[in-house]
Each structure stands twice: as structure tokens, then as C-alpha cells.
Amino acid sequence: MSLREKKTAKKKADILRSAVEVIAEKGYHATTMEDIAAKLLMTKGSVYYYFKDKQDLLYQSYKMLLEQSNKMITEIINMNLPIKEKLEKVMKSHIVFIISERSSYGLKVKPEHYFEGEQLEIIFGLQENYANSFDQLIEEGIQAKIFSEVDVKIVRNLIIGAMNWVIQWYSTEGKKSAEEMAEIISEYLMKILIRS
Amino acid sequence: MSLREKKTAKKKADILRSAVEVIAEKGYHATTMEDIAAKLLMTKGSVYYYFKDKQDLLYQSYKMLLEQSNKMITEIINMNLPIKEKLEKVMKSHIVFIISERSSYGLKVKPEHYFEGEQLEIIFGLQENYANSFDQLIEEGIQAKIFSEVDVKIVRNLIIGAMNWVIQWYSTEGKKSAEEMAEIISEYLMKILIRS
Amino acid sequence: MSLREKKTAKKKADILRSAVEVIAEKGYHATTMEDIAAKLLMTKGSVYYYFKDKQDLLYQSYKMLLEQSNKMITEIINMNLPIKEKLEKVMKSHIVFIISERSSYGLKVKPEHYFEGEQLEIIFGLQENYANSFDQLIEEGIQAKIFSEVDVKIVRNLIIGAMNWVIQWYSTEGKKSAEEMAEIISEYLMKILIRS
Amino acid sequence: MSLREKKTAKKKADILRSAVEVIAEKGYHATTMEDIAAKLLMTKGSVYYYFKDKQDLLYQSYKMLLEQSNKMITEIINMNLPIKEKLEKVMKSHIVFIISERSSYGLKVKPEHYFEGEQLEIIFGLQENYANSFDQLIEEGIQAKIFSEVDVKIVRNLIIGAMNWVIQWYSTEGKKSAEEMAEIISEYLMKILIRS
DNA sequence: CATGAATGAGTATTCATTCAT
DNA sequence: GATGAATGAATACTCATTCAT
Numbered sequence: 001m002s003l004r005e006k007k008t009a010k011k012k013a014d015i016l017r018s019a020v021e022v023i024a025e026k027g028y029h030a031t032t033m034e035d036i037a038a039k040l041l042m043t044k045g046s047v048y049y050y051f052k053d054k055q056d057l058l059y060q061s062y063k064m065l066l067e068q069s070n071k072m073i074t075e076i077i078n079m080n081l082p083i084k085e086k087l088e089k090v091m092k093s094h095i096v097f098i099i100s101e102r103s104s105y106g107l108k109v110k111p112e113h114y115f116e117g118e119q120l121e122i123i124f125g126l127q128e129n130y131a132n133s134f135d136q137l138i139e140e141g142i143q144a145k146i147f148s149e150v151d152v153k154i155v156r157n158l159i160i161g162a163m164n165w166v167i168q169w170y171s172t173e174g175k176k177s178a179e180e181m182a183e184i185i186s187e188y189l190m191k192i193l194i195r196s
Numbered sequence: 197m198s199l200r201e202k203k204t205a206k207k208k209a210d211i212l213r214s215a216v217e218v219i220a221e222k223g224y225h226a227t228t229m230e231d232i233a234a235k236l237l238m239t240k241g242s243v244y245y246y247f248k249d250k251q252d253l254l255y256q257s258y259k260m261l262l263e264q265s266n267k268m269i270t271e272i273i274n275m276n277l278p279i280k281e282k283l284e285k286v287m288k289s290h291i292v293f294i295i296s297e298r299s300s301y302g303l304k305v306k307p308e309h310y311f312e313g314e315q316l317e318i319i320f321g322l323q324e325n326y327a328n329s330f331d332q333l334i335e336e337g338i339q340a341k342i343f344s345e346v347d348v349k350i351v352r353n354l355i356i357g358a359m360n361w362v363i364q365w366y367s368t369e370g371k372k373s374a375e376e377m378a379e380i381i382s383e384y385l386m387k388i389l390i391r392s
Numbered sequence: 393m394s395l396r397e398k399k400t401a402k403k404k405a406d407i408l409r410s411a412v413e414v415i416a417e418k419g420y421h422a423t424t425m426e427d428i429a430a431k432l433l434m435t436k437g438s439v440y441y442y443f444k445d446k447q448d449l450l451y452q453s454y455k456m457l458l459e460q461s462n463k464m465i466t467e468i469i470n471m472n473l474p475i476k477e478k479l480e481k482v483m484k485s486h487i488v489f490i491i492s493e494r495s496s497y498g499l500k501v502k503p504e505h506y507f508e509g510e511q512l513e514i515i516f517g518l519q520e521n522y523a524n525s526f527d528q529l530i531e532e533g534i535q536a537k538i539f540s541e542v543d544v545k546i547v548r549n550l551i552i553g554a555m556n557w558v559i560q561w562y563s564t565e566g567k568k569s570a571e572e573m574a575e576i577i578s579e580y581l582m583k584i585l586i587r588s
Numbered sequence: 589m590s591l592r593e594k595k596t597a598k599k600k601a602d603i604l605r606s607a608v609e610v611i612a613e614k615g616y617h618a619t620t621m622e623d624i625a626a627k628l629l630m631t632k633g634s635v636y637y638y639f640k641d642k643q644d645l646l647y648q649s650y651k652m653l654l655e656q657s658n659k660m661i662t663e664i665i666n667m668n669l670p671i672k673e674k675l676e677k678v679m680k681s682h683i684v685f686i687i688s689e690r691s692s693y694g695l696k697v698k699p700e701h702y703f704e705g706e707q708l709e710i711i712f713g714l715q716e717n718y719a720n721s722f723d724q725l726i727e728e729g730i731q732a733k734i735f736s737e738v739d740v741k742i743v744r745n746l747i748i749g750a751m752n753w754v755i756q757w758y759s760t761e762g763k764k765s766a767e768e769m770a771e772i773i774s775e776y777l778m779k780i781l782i783r784s
Numbered sequence: 785c786a787t788g789a790a791t792g793a794g795t796a797t798t799c800a801t802t803c804a805t
Numbered sequence: 806g807a808t809g810a811a812t813g814a815a816t817a818c819t820c821a822t823t824c825a826t
Contacts, residue, residue: 033816043790044792045819113223151380157364164361165354165358169353228798228799229799241801242806244800245806245807250800403810421616434812436796436797437798441812446797547776549756554747554750557748558745561749577746580746583779583780588779620820621821621822630787
């Protein structure tokens with residue numbers, strides 16, 4: 001990749017990050033291209049130089065988010081750790097990520113509303129990948145008799161829901177750092193799984 | 197209340213319910229007055245007879261939701277039941293309500309974005325009321341040594357988060373009814389609290 | 393049709409006429425919705441109440457134009473007149489229409505650029521209809537040995553082209569009225585056909 | 589002219605030809621600088637090295653067209669040929685030129701919309717020159733009693749209109765070559781003039 | 785000379801809101 | 806009370822134009 005290409009890639013990534021943040025904060029429709037651009041001291045026009053349209057920006061933002069989380073969960077799965085610690089690590093990473101990126105792995109409404117065709121398929125694929133990885137960890141724990149025999153999908157959804165909701169109530173002004181909060185939360189959520 | 201007043205009140209409530217549903221489905225900004233009116237075979241114009249503006253509609257919708265949940269939680273608190281059963285009942289009601297109304301107790305983004313001044317205070321008050329009631333139940337359980345000594349606020353947020361997220365994944369086409377699902381979920385979430 | 397419906401239909405027709413004129417004058421892309429609205433002392437918003445979008449406005453304008461000319465040519469074809477007079481009448485009507493409506497039967501570029509799918513088919517159909525009617529008149533004249541044996545399609549295109557071009561050079565400030573000019577032109581163009 | 593200047597001149601001419609074609613195809617406003625540049629595998633930026641702005645490009649394109657046609661008509665006028673053949677030659681050249689350059693001597697709308705001041709004068713001058721040359725040929729034919737006594741200006745406009753319209757209907761996929769078509773058309777149009 | 789990038793003015797379009805009937 | 810119509814403010818998007826490298 002040439003220097004110029006690197007610069008372009010960086011700029012694109014910057015815009016995506018900016019977009020993720022603003023959209024997570026205000027919602028897709030309430031976010032204007034102006035908002036996203038202003039945050040980076042750019043003009044709308046520039047953003048359009050890098051992205052086809054607002055929807056494209058949303059798609060790529062969301063895709064980036066999901067890819068990052070898939071990368072994260074895959075790495076952790078491949079670590080040589082006890083299953084319980086793996087799952088805790090995943091949860092903590094998930095929570096810290098949400099807090100630090102000020103975003104959410106979950107759109108505030110169904111992807112079907114925003115994407116269609118190939119885009120929707122890719123997004124669904126990535127979501128499924130993450131969900132499956134999560135499920136895999138839970139199942140492994142169940143096999144190992146460390147987790148109780150729960151309905152994997154439901155429990156996974158509950159845990160992800162509880163984590164994604166954190167952005168609604170966690171305040172950076174509070175006493176606890178993101179990491180501390182992630183530690184506490186993962187401990188609590190683990191209780192849903194741990195054999196008593 | 198005269199007949200006319202009753203009729204008006206009913207119409208208002210109808211509109212609110214319609215609004216709650218569409219807004220929950222598509223998000224506030226993506227929802228047009230047309231959408232809300234069309235669902236009731238009305239015209240936009242008529243809606244304005246009953247509500248000052250779109251924001252007012254949102255406010256009253258959301259307030260209604262919160263009032264209903266507060267009413268619900270208060271009734272359950274006053275029942276003569278073991279604490280564990282009370283909390284389970286609250287959770288089940290919360291979940292069933294979310295599924296049936298196809299809405300969410302939580303706006304998809306912070307209330308601060310939509311309300312201000314007195315409205316915001318009232319909304320915050322109602323949310324606090326609900327949170328406090330929830331906390332009260334948790335604390336009672338802790339006092340009674342039935343629940344373990346968790347950080348009440350965090351756990352409450354986790355549970356509410358997990359429940360509010362249900363709308364993102366529960367499908368009415370699935371095998372389980374809302375009640376069955378609520379039963380299962382509340383059982384799982386209860387594990388966060390129950391002493392092991 | 394109720395009074396209200398009549399009013400709406402009239403308004404629509406007014407907008408179409410306004411659009412036809414401005415678009416014929418400045419071209420589709422150079423014409424703004426503002427231009428069209430301003431001409432009728434309306435706001436853009438109002439125009440959008442009656443028409444889906446700018447393209448829709450163009451389509452309906454053009455369709456109206458073609459329908460009117462088809463109606464005109466059909467009426468003349470059905471008159472009980474010598475073939476030569478029929479064709480002259482068609483030409484004169486065509487020319488007077490172009491001058492009075494300040495528009496052109498022909499878009500300035502190919503319809504394919506503006507329409508697609510069903511719209512394009514309908515436009516093509518209407519154009520074909522007009523062309524066929526024109527051809528029919530020419531052929532009739534040839535059969536009757538009044539016109540010479542020309543290539544019907546080419547001659548039709550030449551005549552229509554010459555007439556559509558009138559809008560480029562006819563000035564309302566000149567000495568001749570539209571009718572006089574139409575008279576002269578049709579006489580000249582007839583020479584292409586008349587047996588010598 | 590130095591080599592460099594020659595190169596520059598060639599590039600300019602290339603761009604002009606490209607511009608003429610695209611503008612004739614899509615219309616001035618629908619044509620983007622990108623379109624023109626892309627056709628020559630250039631970037632927009634480069635085009636600006638050679639031309640001040642889009643309007644300048646249009647002006648020079650159009651001027652070039654008119655100059656070429658003036659050159660053509662002048663050459664033919666100066667040939668030693670019977671008047672009838674001269675006019676036929678002019679028409680054929682005009683038609684072949686339009687078809688080959690895929691452009692039109694006539695802008696799709698009035699020059700007044702695109703040019704002003706000196707530019708407009710020059711364009712008008714060139715148009716007038718062409719028109720006058722055309723008229724001169726017609727008048728010569730009338731003097732020679734070969735053409736009938738028509739209104740020169742009107743007939744000239746009719747003939748030019750019929751020819752400029754060719755681009756709207758002539759298809760390169762048809763059986764007839766541009767030259768054959770030009771032959772046929774000029775023959776037909778000549779009938780307007782020829783004494784019967 | 786060429787070009788990638790940035791910009792801003794202009795335009796289509798949407799939609800909450802108003803109001804006369 | 807209801808509604809068809811009208812409006813204008815807001816916003817996505819395009820594209821001619823500029824300029825640093």
C-alpha cells in the first residue's frame with residue numbers, strides 16, 4: 001500500500017469511527033452528515049468523497065464494528081485458557097469495547113430496516129458468526145460440566161443484551177473505570193451460566 | 197368524564213399505542229406522523245387535534261409506558277408474596293409487556309436527546325421510580341439473605357438491559373409464547389441474584 | 393368528479409403546463425423545482441404535494457404533450473377531407489401547438505435518458521402512435537398518387553424535425569402570427585411530398 | 589508552433605471533441621466534467637489545465653463546431669459547381685458531420701442561455717455567418733431560376749431544422765450509412781426549393 | 785503537467801406543522 | 806372534529822472548482 005493509499009485508508013477509518021460514535025449517540029436518522037463531518041473538522045463534501053452516501057457510511061461503520069468484534073472473539077477462542085476464563089474475557093472485551101467506542105454492537109433497531117440485499121446478508125453473516133462463537137463458548141462450558149445446561153441461544157441473547165445496554169447507563173464520570181465495570185459485570189453475568 | 201371526553205380519551209390512547217408501536221419499530225426520527233396516523237386510518241391533521249406536536253406524542257407515549265410499568269411494579273410489590281416470586285413476577289410482566297406492546301421501556305437513545313425541562317424531569321422521575329422499585333425488591337431479597345450481596349444498581353441495570361433487549365431477538369413466529377419465554381428468561385436472570 | 397377532485401386535477405394540469413414551458417425553455421436539468429413552482433406563485437413543497445418527484449413531473453408533462461398531439465392527429469385523420477388537406481392540417485396544428493405551448497414534441501435528448509421501464513414503454517408507444525399516424529397519412533397520399541413515392545419514415549422524420557425546430561427560431565415579436573407561420577411552413581414542407 | 593504547443597493544441601482539440609460528443613448525447617447540464625475527462629482517461633483536474641471552466645469548454649466546443657461548418661460551407665461556396673450541386677453538397681456535409689460527430693450544430697436550447705457578452709456575439713456571428721452562407725446559396729438558386737421564390741430565411745431554418753433533427757432518429761445500426769442517408773435526405777429537402 | 789483531495793454553493797426531497805373549509 | 810392543501814425549514818447529495826503535492 002502506497003503512502004497515499006495509507007492516508008486514504010486512515011481517513012476512511014477516521015470517518016467511520018466518527019460516524020460510529022455519533023450514530024451510537026444520536027441514532028442514525030437524527031445524525032446528519034454535517035454532524036459526522038464537523039466532528040472531524042471536515043465538510044460534508046469531503047465525507048462524500050470517501051463514502052457513497054449516508055447509508056454506505058452506516059453499512060461500513062457497522063460492518064467494521066462487527067468485524068472487530070468477530071476478530072476479538074476468535075482470538076480469545078483460540079487462546080489456551082480454561083473455558084470460564086475465555087468467556088469472561090470475551091465479555092470484558094465486549095463491554096470495554098462498547099464503552100470505549102461509545103457505540104453498540106447492536107443497531108438500535110433491526111438491521112432489516114437499514115440494509116438489504118447483499119449488505120444485509122453480510123451483516124447477518126457477521127452477526128451470526130459472533131453469535132455462533134459466543135454459543136460455542138457456552139456449549140463448551142456445558143460439555144465440560146462447568147456451565148449448567150441452559151438454552152444456549154436464549155442465554156447468549158440475554159448476556160449480549162445486558163452488555164449492549166451498558167452504554168445506556170454507564171457514565172464515564174462514575175467512580176469505576178471501564179475495565180473495573182467490565183470485570184464486575186462479567187462476574188455477575190457469569191452467574192447465569194455457572195453450575196451452582 | 198362525559199361521553200365526549202371519554203371518546204377523546206380513547207382516541208388519544210389509541211394514537212399513543214399506535215405511536216409507541218411504530219416508534220419502537222422504526223425509531224423516533226424514522227417515524228413520520230403519516231405512519232402513525234395511517235396505522236389508525238386517520239390523517240396527519242387529525243393527530244394534531246389530539247397532540248400538540250410530534251415531540252408531545254413521543255413524550256406522552258413514553259410517559260404512558262413508564263406509568264404503566266410503574267403501576268405494574270407497584271402492584272406486585274404490594275402483593276403478599278415471597279420476595280423471590282415478586283421479583284420474578286416483575287420480570288415476567290416486564291418481558292410480556294415488551295413483547296406484546298412491541299415496544300421498549302427504554303428509548304433507543306438517552307431521554308436527554310428527546311426531552312428537556314419539566315418533561316425530562318418527569319421522565320427521569322418515572323424511570324427512577326421504576327428503578328427504585330426494582331432496587332427495593334433486590335435489596336429486600338438481599339436483606340432476607342435470599343439474594344447474594346450484589347451491587348444493586350449494576351445488577352438492576354443488567355437485568356433491565358437483558359429484558360429490554362428481548363425485543364431485538366424474540367420472534368413471534370418462534371415456538372415459545374411470550375409467557376413461556378418470560379418464564380424462562382426470568383428464571384435465568386434470577387440466577388444473577390440467587391445465593392448459590 | 394367532485395369539486396375538490398376537479399380543483400386538484402386543474403392544479404395538476406397547471407403545474408404540468410408550467411413545467412412543460414420551463415423545461416422546454418431551459419432544458420430538464422437546468423430547470424429547478426423552484427422555477428416551476430415560482431412561475432405559478434407556489435412553493436416547491438406544493439409541487440411535491442402533487443408530484444412524486446421531478447422525474448415524475450417530466451414524465452407526466454411529456455406524456456400529456458404526446459397524448460394531446462395523438463388526440464389531435466387522430467381527430468384530423470378521421471375528418472372527411474382530401475388527404476393533402478389532412479396532412480397540412482396536422483402540420484399546422486403541430487406547429488401552432490409548439491409555438492403556443494412554447495414546448496416541443498421532442499425532448500431535447502433521447503427519452504432513454506430520462507425514462508425507463510414502463511414509463512419508457514409508454515412514451516415510446518405514444519411516440520410510435522404519432523409517427524404511425526403521420527406515416528399513415530403519407531402512405532395514403534402515396535396510394536392516391538398525390539404524393540410521390542418517398543421513403544415514408546425518413547420523410548416523416550424530416551418533416552417532424554423541421555417543425556420541432558421552429559421553436560428555436562420563431563420569434564413572437566416577428567411580423568407573422570403563429571398561424572400564418574404554420575401556414576407558410578406547411579406549404580413548404582408539403583413540397584417534399586407533392587408530385588411534381 | 590513548437591512541439592509543446594502542438595501537443596497542447598492536440599490535447600485541447602481532443603478534449604473539445606470529447607466534450608462535444610458527451611454534451612450532444614446528454615445535454616450540457618447533465619454532463620459532468622468527470623464524464624468528459626473519463627472519456628479520455630483523464631482526471632477532471634487535468635481538464636482544468638486546458639480550459640478555464642465548464643462554460644469555457646462548452647463555448648470553445650460550440651465555437652469549434654460552428655467554425656468547422658463555416659469553413660466547410662465557405663469551401664463549397666467557392667467551388668466551381670452548379671448551384672444545385674453546391675447546396676446538395678452543403679447539406680450532405682452537414683448531415684454527415686452531425687452523424688459522425690454525434691453532435692448538433694444547434695445547441696438543444698438557445699445560445700442566450702449559455703453565453704453572454706462577447707462570447708454570445710461571437711457565437712451569434714458564427715451562426716449568422718453559416719445562415720448567411722446558406723441563404724446566399726438559396727438566393728443564388730432563386731436568381732438562377734432553379735429554385736422557386738421561397739422565403740429564404742424560413743426555408744433555411746426548415747432545412748437546418750430537418751437536418752439537425754437527424755441525430756434524434758438516425759441509428760448507426762440501420763442499413764444505411766451516413767453518406768447514403770445524407771444523399772437521400774438532401775434529395776428530399778431539395779424538393780422544397782426546386783421549381784416544379 | 786497531472787491528480788487526489790477538499791470545498792461550498794446549489795438542488796431535490798422530506799416532513800412536521802398550520803390552516804381554511 | 807376531520808382533512809386536503811400548502812409551506813418552509815432541514816438535510817442528503819452533486820458537482821464545478823481549487824489547490825497542494
